[in-house]
Amino acid sequence: MNDKFNIQEYLAEGVEYIIKDAIKASIKNPKEILFLHKFSKYAKKATEIRQEYDKNGQNIPVFLISSITSSCNLHCTGCYSRANNSCSDDDPSNQLSAEEWEEIFSQAKNLGISFIVLAGGEPLLREDVIKKATNFPEILFPIFTNGTMLNDDYLKLFNKNRNIIPIISIEGDEKITDSRRGEGVYSQLVDSMNLMRKNNIIFGASLTFTKGNLTSLISKEFIDTLYDLGCKVVFFIEYVPVNEETYEKAPSDNERELLLDNLERLRKEYDDMLFLSFPGDEKTSGGCLAAGRGFFHINSHGGAEPCPASPYSDINVKDTSLLEALNSKLFKNLRDGNILIDEHEGGCVLFDHKKEVENLLENFKNK
Known part of the structure; x- marks a missing residue:
């Protein structure tokens, strides 16, 4: 890892990039442009707050992932949340x-x-929280939804x-x-996207890519379909195996390189859309960003976890503050060990090292 790497600068620049691209992607939507300009000011203020904490040796991540419910109306094949019992x-x-x-x-x-x-x-089952x-x-607040409950x-x-953006x-x-x-789910998603397009609501799509489907996801035919439906933000989410038996579905370096090459192409061809990937190339960020380096996860019961793909916790925000949770x-x-910056095949490093976690x-329990 490069000793000169500054995670705060890296993330601050990343936030500015996202906002600039989002403004460009919303150029035909005055209401969205107005909000994003206001949010840009908020984001700069937030960066200053994080930098003050950083001066005192406390890293504050830019992102928080909140799983606000353990319920779901679908039973998707290979669902990681159901496999680790965080959804039932x-x-x-x-x-x-x-x-x-x-x-x-x-x-x-x-x-x-x-x-x-x-x-x-x-x-979307927790309208009370979204309000x-x-x-x-x-x-x-990007809401990662299955899209079947829009009303x-x-x-x-x-x-x-x-500030609430359905994905x-x-x-x-x-x-x-x-x-x-x-x-029948696909037709429901198309109906939901058409409704949001007609109502001038900015929305995005989350695409879980595997070893077998990436080529179709990055095809001009599919991206054109999303574009015509009014989609403005596209997240490519790397598939995390639910167990050892599903490892063959996980993307390899070949798929990651293919995605990286095509992200550059997509950003040029669709300059009014925003394309992001997760986890992306961890080497550019000095290693995995979980456990509070760049983000962390709060599960539906309040447990603070390194990330959704590493559902382990030793502290609960019901009993403590977010700041204390970050220092669990x-x-x-x-963060202090070598797991997050370990050389590995790519993808989710914490899943690869789950036994160590x-x-x-x-x-901790035995001490």
Whole structure:
């Protein structure tokens, strides 16, 4: 790892890049442009807050991922959340209330966190939490949704509160999407996208790429389909295996390089769309950004976890502050050790080292 690497500068520059591209992608939407210019000022203020913490030796991440519910109305093949029991059909219990999430959002704002991803389960099942998020225009809230629960109330909410941006999960064309998410889901997603386009609501798409589907996802035919539906933001999310048996679906370096090359092409060909990838090339960021280096995860029960793909926690925000959670024993050991910057095949380094993370937690319990 380069000793001169400054993660705060890297992330601050990344935020500015995202905002500039988002403004460019919204050039025909005056309401969105107005909001993004305001948010740009908020983001600069947030950067200053994080830099002040950094001067005192405390790194504050730009991103927080919040899984606001453990419930979902779909049963997608290979769902990581269901595989690790963070999502189920059981009635939710001990989940954070809307008021508790509001307190987390407030603390995040005061720490200089600019982006909070709302995930699940299916986050649109928690309208109470999403309404709390509208009280924080200083923070951008992408909602990663399966897109099947959009209704008139949500259309009005998204139209009025531009800091809430729906990101619809889609696997590719109708055949590929329905094979994983269920028959008829693709047509529901198209209907939802058309509704948002007609109502001038900025929305995005989340594309989970595997070893087998990446070529179709980056094809001109598919991207043109998203473009025509009004999609302005595209996230390429690398598939994380749910167990050893699904490793063959995980992308290799060949797929990652293919995506990287095509991201440059897509950004040039579709200059009014925003293309992002996760986790992307970790080497440019000095290693994995989990455990509070660049982001961390709060599960639906309040447990602070390194990331959704590493569902381990030794501290709960019901009992402590976000700042204290960032300094949990688990997070500090991961950041100070070599796991996050370990040379590996790419993709999710914490999934590759899950046994070591489990051993760390076990050691904490035995002390």
